[in-house]
Every structure is written in C-alpha cells, then in structure tokens.
Amino acid sequence: MKRGGAPRLALRKGNGMENVIEVQGMAKRFAHREALRGIDFEIPRGSVFGVIGPNGAGKTTAMRCLLDIIRPTAGQVRVLGTDPRRAGPEIRRRIGYLPGELALERRITGRRMMAHFAAISGPVASGRIEELAARLGLDLDRQSRKLSKGNKQKLGLVQAFMHDPELLILDEPTSGLDPLMQREFLGMVEDARGRGQTLFLSSHMIGEIEQAADRVAILRDGLIVRTATVEELRAGARRRLRVLAATEPETLAAALEPLPGLQLLDTERLGERLGALEARFSGEVGALLHALAGVEVLDLVLEEPDLEEAVLELYGSLPGNGRHRAGEPRP
Amino acid sequence: MTPAARRPVLPLMGKALLDTWRSTLVWALVLVSVLALYLPLYPSMAGPEMEKLLASLPEELIRALNYDQIATGAGYAQATFFGLLGFMLSSVVAIGTGAAAIGEDEDAGLLELTLAHGVTRTQVVLERSLALLLRMAFLMVVIYAGVLALNGPSELGLDAGMLFQAVAQFLLLVLLGGTAALLGGAVGGHRTHGTAAGALVAVGGYMLNALGNQGTDLEWMHAFSPYHWALGGQPVANGIDWSAFWGLAGLNIVFVALAVVALRHRDIGGA
Numbered sequence: 001m002k003r004g005g006a007p008r009l010a011l012r013k014g015n016g017m018e019n020v021i022e023v024q025g026m027a028k029r030f031a032h033r034e035a036l037r038g039i040d041f042e043i044p045r046g047s048v049f050g051v052i053g054p055n056g057a058g059k060t061t062a063m064r065c066l067l068d069i070i071r072p073t074a075g076q077v078r079v080l081g082t083d084p085r086r087a088g089p090e091i092r093r094r095i096g097y098l099p100g101e102l103a104l105e106r107r108i109t110g111r112r113m114m115a116h117f118a119a120i121s122g123p124v125a126s127g128r129i130e131e132l133a134a135r136l137g138l139d140l141d142r143q144s145r146k147l148s149k150g151n152k153q154k155l156g157l158v159q160a161f162m163h164d165p166e167l168l169i170l171d172e173p174t175s176g177l178d179p180l181m182q183r184e185f186l187g188m189v190e191d192a193r194g195r196g197q198t199l200f201l202s203s204h205m206i207g208e209i210e211q212a213a214d215r216v217a218i219l220r221d222g223l224i225v226r227t228a229t230v231e232e233l234r235a236g237a238r239r240r241l242r243v244l245a246a247t248e249p250e251t252l253a254a255a256l257e258p259l260p261g262l263q264l265l266d267t268e269r270l271g272e273r274l275g276a277l278e279a280r281f282s283g284e285v286g287a288l289l290h291a292l293a294g295v296e297v298l299d300l301v302l303e304e305p306d307l308e309e310a311v312l313e314l315y316g317s318l319p320g321n322g323r324h325r326a327g328e329p330r331p
Numbered sequence: 332m333t334p335a336a337r338r339p340v341l342p343l344m345g346k347a348l349l350d351t352w353r354s355t356l357v358w359a360l361v362l363v364s365v366l367a368l369y370l371p372l373y374p375s376m377a378g379p380e381m382e383k384l385l386a387s388l389p390e391e392l393i394r395a396l397n398y399d400q401i402a403t404g405a406g407y408a409q410a411t412f413f414g415l416l417g418f419m420l421s422s423v424v425a426i427g428t429g430a431a432a433i434g435e436d437e438d439a440g441l442l443e444l445t446l447a448h449g450v451t452r453t454q455v456v457l458e459r460s461l462a463l464l465l466r467m468a469f470l471m472v473v474i475y476a477g478v479l480a481l482n483g484p485s486e487l488g489l490d491a492g493m494l495f496q497a498v499a500q501f502l503l504l505v506l507l508g509g510t511a512a513l514l515g516g517a518v519g520g521h522r523t524h525g526t527a528a529g530a531l532v533a534v535g536g537y538m539l540n541a542l543g544n545q546g547t548d549l550e551w552m553h554a555f556s557p558y559h560w561a562l563g564g565q566p567v568a569n570g571i572d573w574s575a576f577w578g579l580a581g582l583n584i585v586f587v588a589l590a591v592v593a594l595r596h597r598d599i600g601g602a
Contacts, residue, residue, distance in 0.1 A: 067447050070598035093449035103440030119342040120448040159444075 018045045019078075020167050020198040021066065026075035027222075028061050035061040037222040038075065045166075048189060048199040050213030052206050054315055057219040059202040060100040063171050066200075067097055080167060093122035096160035100171035100202070102152060106145035110155050113144060114162065122163035132158045136184060149176040161188060168192060168199045174208045186212050206233070206311045218314045225314050230307070237305035238263075238282040243292070244299035249275030252295060259283055259291050274298075343445075343455060347462035351428070355466055358424050359473040362417065366474070369411045370481040373404060377486075394544040397562070404487030405568035408478060413501050414562055417474065421501075422533040425467055425509030430525030432459035433594065434516025443600050452594045456517060460587045463509045471502045489567065497566035503579035504561035508533035510586035517590035520597070532557065557582065 021043040028036040036058045043049040053059050064070045065077060068084035077084055080091055105113060110133070118124040133140050138154040147155070153176040160168055174182045189199055189212045203209045206216065210230045217227045226233075241262075245252050249267035252275045256262055261283025268276045281288065285302065292300070339345060376384070381402050385393060393399055397414045400406025433456065436442045446452060475498045482489045508529040515528025536558035543552035543559060553559040560575040 064443075064600070069443050069446055069600060089449035089451055089454075092447060095447070097444070097447040099440070099443055099447070101440060103444070105441060116342070116346055117444075117448060119339050119346075120445070120450050122449065123338075 019043060020045045020080060021049075021200065022076075022078040023062075023066075024076045026062065026065060026072045026077055028058075028065060028070065029073045035222055036065075036072070039217075039219070039222070039224045041217055041224065041227065043198060043200055045198050046193065046196050047214045048193055048201065048212050050206075050209040050216045051200070051202045051219050052204065052209070052216055052311055053202075053219035054204055058222040059204075059219055060171055061222075062219070063097075063100070063169050063200070063202065066169060067092070067095065093163070094166045096163065096165040096168045096170075098156045098160040098168075098170040098173055100175075102156040104144045104152055104155060106143070108144055109142060110138065110140040110144060110147075110158075113155065114140065114159060117159045118162065121159075122165060124163045128164070129158060129162050132161055132188075135188070136181060150178060150181065153177055154181070157185065157188070161192070164192075164195065164197065166197060168197060170199065170201050172202055172204070174203065182208065206230075206307045210307055218311060220315050233307055233310055234305045236282060237307055237310035238280045239305045240301075240303040241277075241279045241281040241288070242299075242301040243277045243295075243297060244270075245275055245277075245292075246273055246296040246298055247275055248273065249277060251275070252277045255291050255295055256288075259287055262288075341458050341461070343450065343458035344462045344465075347432070347459050348465060351462075351466060355469060358420070359470055362420060362470060362474055363477045365416050365420065366412060366477040366481060369416070370408065370478065370485040370487065372485075373407050374486045377402065377404075377407070391545060395541040397540075397544070400565060400568070403568065404485075405489055405493075405565065408487055408489060409497070409562065409565060409567040412474075412478075413497065413567060417501075418505065418533075418537070418558070418562075421467070421470060421474075421505040422508045422529075424470065425463065425505045426512045426526060426529030426533065428463045428466055429509035429512030429514075429529055430516055430522045432456075432463060432513045432516065432525075433590065434512075434520060434525035435522035437516070437520050437599060438522050440600065446599060453591050456513070456587065456591045456594055460510065460513060460590070463513065464506060467502055467506050467509065471498050474498060474501075493570040494567060496571035500561050500566050500571055500576055500579070503576065503583060504536075504557055505533075506583055507536075507557050507579060507586070510583045510590070514586045514590040514593070517594040520599075 019042045021041070023039060023041050025038045025040060026036055027034070027038045039058075039062065041049070051059050051062065061070065065072045066079050066084055068087065071085060079087065080094055082091055084091070111129075114129045118129070130140070133154070136154040136157065138151055138158065144152065144155065153173075157170075157173060160170060174185055177185060189201075192199060199212075201209050201213060209216070213230060215227060215229055216233060217224045219225070238261075243252060243256070249269050253264060253267050256277065256279065257264055259281075261281055263280040264277070265280060266278040270276055281302070288302075385398065385401070388398070397410050401410045433442065436445070442455075445455065475495060478487075478489065478494060479491060481487070482491075482494075511532040512525040512529030514525075516522060516525030518524065536556045539552040539556035540559040540563070543550050543556060553563060557579060560572075560578055564572040564575065566572065
C-alpha cells in the first residue's frame with residue numbers, strides 16, 4: 001500500500017489545461033485474475049476520452065476504481081483533484097456515472113427512481129429530468145420492470161446526466177440503444193462538451209464513440225496498448241484500394257508494390273491492356289497518387305479506413321504496454 | 332430556496348421505509364391475527380384444562396417451550412406469543428430486512444449505483460439500520476396495542492407498564508437477528524450471507540435457551556443466548572431487565588458498527 005506516503009499528483013494547470021482525471025500505474029488484482037496491470041492516462045477538463053477494449057479488458061474495473069466502488073491494488077488516482085478513496089460525497093455529486101451492468105429497481109416508476117437519485121446526488125435543475133427523458137423518448141411513468149433494455153439504459157443515462165455534473169463516467173453508454181438513440185446520445189455528449197463537462201466513455205466498438213471522443217485509449221488484458229486521437233488511429237488504419245487501369249496488371253503491380261504500407265491482394269487481367277488491382281493500403285495518399293502518375297487510371301477506389309479493423313489488430317497483435325503517457329507517440 | 336436546502340433528510344432511510352410500507356402493513360396484520368388467535372384461548376385453558384395439558388406433556392418439552400409459567404396470564408402471553416410465534420415471525424421480518432439492506436442490494440447490483448452518488452458507505456449502513464429499527468419498532472407498537480386490546484377480553488390481567496417494558500426488550504431481541512443479517516450482508520456481499528447470520532443468531536439463541544432449560548449442567552448455555560437474556564426473566568410479568576436491555580442494545584450497536592467497518596473496507600460487487 002502506497003497510500004498516504006506517496007507523493008501527491010499535482011493538477012496540471014499550465015497552458016490552461018487542467019486534468020479532471022489523472023491515473024498513474026493503476027493496477028487491480030482480484031482473487032483469481034489481474035484485471036488492470038498498471039495503466040496511465042489523463043483526461044483534461046472539457047474533453048471527451050474514450051476507452052475501447054474487448055470484454056474483460058478492464059474497462060469496467062478502471063471506471064469502478066475511479067468511483068471508489070472498488071479499490072485499486074496499486075497506483076495513484078486523482079479524480080477532480082482528490083483521491084477517490086478519500087473523497088467525500090461532495091465529489092461524487094459532481095460526477096455522473098452509468099454502470100456497465102446497469103441494474104435498476106423493478107417496482108418503481110422512472111419518475112420516482114429519478115427523484116430518489118436526485119435526492120442523493122447533485123442538485124437537479126427543475127424540468128431537467130423531463131427534458132432529458134423527452135430527448136430520449138422515454139416514458140417516466142412506466143414501471144422500470146416493464147421497460148425494454150434500451151429504455152432502462154435511457155433511465156441510466158438520465159440519472160447520469162440530470163445534475164449536469166462536471167465529470168461523466170459512462171460505461172458502455174450506447175449498449176442497448178437503437179441507432180437513432182445512439183445518435184441522440186452523441187448529441188447529448190456534444191452538448192455536455194459544449195457546457196465544459198468532461199466525459200469518460202467506454203465501448204467495445206470504436207464505431208460507437210469515434211464521433212464523440214477526442215482521444216481514445218485502447219485497452220487489452222489490463223494494459224493500455226495505445227492512446228491516440230481518432231484521426232491518428234484513422235491515419236494508421238488500413239484502407240482497401242482498387243485500381244482499374246489501361247495497362248497490363250503486371251505493370252500496375254510493379255508501379256504500386258514498392259509503396260510503403262501497401263499489401264497486394266489480387267491482380268486481374270480484364271482484357272487487352274486492361275488490368276485491375278486490389279490491395280490494402282495504410283500509407284500516404286500522396287505517395288500513392290505519385291506512384292500512379294505514369295499509369296492511365298480508369299477508376300480508383302480508396303475506401304474509408306476501417307477503424308474497427310485497426311482496433312481489432314491492436315487487440316490482437318501489439319504487446320501490451322501501459323507505461324507510455326497518453327498523447328505521446330509510442331516508442 | 333437553493334436546491335441544496337431542499338435536499339431531504341435521511342434520503343436512504345426514507346426510501347427504505349417507503350419501499351417496504353406495504354409489506355410492513357401485511358406483517359402487522361399477520362402479527363395481530365396471531366395475537367387474536369392465541370390470547371383469547373387463555374380463559375378456557377387457564378385452570379384445570381391447563382393442568383391437564385401440562386401433565387400430559389413431557390417435562391423436557393415444557394421446559395424447551397418455556398411453558399413452565401404458562402398458568403398465569405403473563406406467562407401465557409410470553410410462552411405462546413413472545414417466546415414462540417411472535418418471536419419467529421418478528422425475527423423473519425427483521426432478518427429479511429437486515430439481509431436486504433446491504434447483501435440483497437449488492438446481489439441485485441443496485442448498491443453500486445447508490446454508492447456512486449453523493450452518499451457514504453457509513454451513511455448507507457446507518458440509514459438502513461435506522462430504517463430496520465423503525466420498521467421493527469412500528470411492528471412492536473402494533474403488538475403492544477394488540478396485546479393491550481386483548482388484555483381485558485382474554486382475562487390476562489397484564490400490567491400495561493410491564494408489558495411496554497417487555498415489548499421494548501423484545502424489540503431489541505428481534506432486532507439483533509436483523510442487525511446480524513445486515514452485518515452478514517455487509518461482510519459477505521450476498522443476501523444469503525445475511526440470512527445465514529441472522530438465522531444463526533435467532534435460531535441459535537433459541538436453541539441455547541431450550542437446551543439450557545433442560546438442567547443445571549446445561550444452564551451455562553443461557554449465558555450465550557440473547558433469547559434467554561431477553562425473555563428468561565419473564566419480562567411480561569416483571570418488566571425490563573436492565574442488564575439484558577443494555578446488553579442487547581450494545582450488541583445491536585456493535586453489529587451495526589462492524590457492518591460499517593466491513594463495508595468501508597471492501598470492494599463492492601464482488602468479481
């Protein structure tokens with residue numbers, strides 16, 4: 001136990017950036033497994049931070065540690081400037097939390113449930129609950145047990161957002177929501193960011209939060225394997241390339257194969273001086289166009305980068321390393 | 332008025348009471364029905380009938396059931412209701428409430444979300460213990476009123492003041508099963524842990540008393556039986572026994588304090 005004697009983390013206030021969450025070397029060992037093996041990350045005030053990882057990667061464990069529902073076995077954690085372990089109820093009134101495995105009382109209407117949470121939470125502006133419910137298309141007068149999974153999730157979102165907390169910690173917030181509601185949720189995230197609130201989201205699909213998150217940490221087996229902006233992830237992701245050119249396929253292949261980041265998949269002769277090529281490409285588009293300069297291109301398709309695939313690759317291949325700082329390029 | 336000023340006092344206790352008031356009323360009805368079933372039988376049983384009944388029962392059974400004082404009104408009320416059915420039913424309510432307070436709440440996954448809000452773990456334990464106390468106190472008021480109402484018609488000849496003291500002591504006894512159940516849940520994190528701890532205290536206390544009644548060489552068991560502390564002194568006839576009263580009150584407080592410590596020092600939600 002390093003608590004107490006350990007040097008305190010100071011909130012960084014330089015260049016106007018203040019971190020709402022600071023985590024250093026956070027580890028959590030349960031009886032039979034190590035859920036977190038030392039992760040570092042920081043979330044600046046007013047930003048949206050996403051954590052992506054497969055089931056069991058440690059996302060929920062990390063979030064529960066931030067709320068002092070469980071206690072990390074090592075590392076230092078600061079949430080809103082205090083150690084969650086020592087934080088009083090005042091700190092948690094400034095946080096909105098949506099658990100990953102949302103359990104709600106059954107024999108109670110949404111309205112009464114929200115009234116109870118309002119009573120033990122930060123002050124809720126009058127009309128705010130109804131406003132959020134209307135936005136999500138949620139009937140507050142139905143008993144919770146009669147609600148579908150998606151509607152229960154909406155109740156969970158309302159209780160997290162209703163007191164407009166400084167910090168929102170949302171574990172799999174879009175789980176159970178239909179695509180329309182997922183979009184509405186992204187709107188709520190945008191509004192919250194607009195008000196200066198900080199958000200920490202998790203998902204096992206990057207597609208669900210890529211539009212919302214400024215930065216993304218990819219978590220695997222209790223370690224952060226990469227922290228990057230969505231743009232950085234996208235830039236490194238492989239895209240599918242198809243070229244149709246008025247040339248022999250061999251010539252086409254010879255022109256493109258030396259390109260860094262290009263992986264040839266297939267070539268096909270479609271006729272006299274008509275060749276097609278398929279490849280996966282993760283290099284720079286400028287270099288690609290340059291390589292094609294001497295070829296008479298008839299058609300070119302360069303698909304949107306597949307972020308999901310890029311993330312899956314990170315899940316699978318990269319060795320875990322939680323020791324690098326968020327925002328810094330990996331060595 | 333600022334929103335903070337409107338924050339309700341003891342929100343968790345209020346919620347716990349509000350969530351259970353229907354079932355509390357049902358239990359009150361059950362307890363009154365049991366009283367109405369048993370107490371009016373006293374006049375017909377007192378006298379030769381009772382002598383015959385007692386003569387027909389084995390000595391050990393009479394001692395185990397605490398029927399040795401049954402020939403008086405106070406002894407009858409204590410043996411039939413406070414010592415047996417009333418104790419059983421009230422303990423079921425107390426243990427159920429205590430096990431629900433932390434263990435069942437955690438089993439259901441609800442405790443996690445409650446603790447993520449502006450409350451402390453200490454507050455959760457204390458407010459829910461208070462709700463348990465109030466719920467049981469309400470049922471005791473119902474029992475007190477019920478016995479008093481039947482006192483005349485059933486020719487029990489009970490003293491209202493002594494009865495009040497007896498009910499107060501009885502409250503602390505059944506409460507002990509409840510606080511033990513709350514402690515079990517706070518330590519183990521499951522309803523079953525709470526129920527087991529509560530049942531151990533209630534049934535164990537009863538068993539130790541019944542065995543201790545059997546003879547002088549087993550009498551030492553009385554010392555470990557909360558049931559005996561509370562009822563061994565015939566409180567319906569003799570009123571409160573202050574050492575028993577404070578002993579039971581103290582043990583209740585210890586159980587709640589231990590529950591606070593246990594809940595503060597562990598992870599919520601298992602895994």
